[in-house]
Amino acid sequence: MKRISITFAGQEIEFVDREVAIRQIRQFAEEGTYPVYVIYGPEGCGKTAFLQQAKVILEEEFGYRVIYVNPLAEETEKVLQFTSSIEDIVREVFSLFPEPYSRIVDVAINVASRVLRKLGEVKLAVLMDDIFQAVGLDKAERYVKILLNLIEWPPRRYEKIVVLVTSSEGITKSRVGRHSWADLFTIWNMSREGFRELYEKLPGKKPDFESTWKLTGGNPRYLERLYRVKWNVDYIVNSIIQRSGITRTFVQRWKKHLEEAINDPDYLWYGPEEVEELAKELIEKNLIVFNIPPRKQYLWIDTPPPEKDLEIGVGKHVAWQTPLHREAIRRMLDLV
Ligand SMILES: Nc1ncnc2c1ncn2[C@@H]1O[C@H](COP(=O)(O)OP(=O)(O)O)[C@@H](O)[C@H]1O
Ligand SMILES: [Mg+2]
Structure with a gap:
């Protein structure tokens, strides 16, 4: 399996540990997700790294079209990432929004829906990284419902769909958790062994x-x-x-x-x-x-x-x- 490359402490390292999580990604890829999977974890525990690794596994091992969005990413090119074969659809959607980056989550959902409509029997993964602050914490539930609709009422039949949403906002955890629209998972800081591996990589x-x-x-x-x-x-x-x-x-x-x-x-x-x-x-x-x-x-x-x-x-x-x-x-x- 290809482990992604991560910039950590000023150097390029390979995605460390998280063996169980990697197995879980494969399972999601094989079965699809139903309902939406919301993954809650403390700030800085490794949610973004996990979704980035998931993107590569879904694309390269399972042939998924992936749309990934992280409204809080520091660099613009990391805000929206997608499998190159859906680039035309992304461009099309960008041209519909006067300020796409100010509504990037809506852009991503729109792309996902178009991919289903235009490409038919595909495997599609929608990875929403820490989106709740950007859309407004009060709208967290609504967005989860919109994503569930994508799974339940797609514009056309699909082969498989994986929808993963991460959050580090404790408030959204309880709000989202009270509906049947999502299954809630928790991810923690690294285990002692995984953390040791990362620690060993620190220079100096x-x-x-x-x-x-x-x-x-x-x-x-x-x-x-x-x-x-x-x-x-x-x-x-x-x-x-x-x-x-x-x-x-x-x-x-x-x-x-x-x-x-x-x-x-x-x-x-x-x-x-x-x-x-x-x-x-x-x-x-x-x-x-x-x-x-x-x-x-x-x-x-x-x-x-x-x-x-x-x-x-x-x-x-x-x-x-x-x-x-x-x-x-x-x-x-x-x-x-
Ligand atoms: N499995 C991992 N292997 C290597 N580095 C990791 C791993 N998980 C997290 N990191 C690094 O730790 C830092 C915080 O992780 P990040 O994914 O941004 O956390 P979160 O999204 O939960 O706030 C980043 O610099 C990231 O590259
Ligand atoms: Mg993050």
């Missing part, structure tokens, strides 16, 4: 593996960020405080409960009634993952996290997105 001097694991909990994005700032943990923690809007008033207000949640995030699940509101705020700030499903493989993409691992902030039902997110709260608590 680095802290020992154990402390890197304890800092990041296996999150590849934070591994890369730490590398880039020469392992300046303070810098990263402060950037989380800023970006997530962890204010003094917030930690002051919830001090007692936050202290508990730092020791064991499951406190937010089992704790007194008033922590429900705190949990909601932490979900909105993307600091925790709430309502983590049981560790049954069929609910997960790739290997699920351990049942509970307090060292890296993983509880049975609630987890800190990474230990660095927990550290951000801890530092603010020290100040109040």
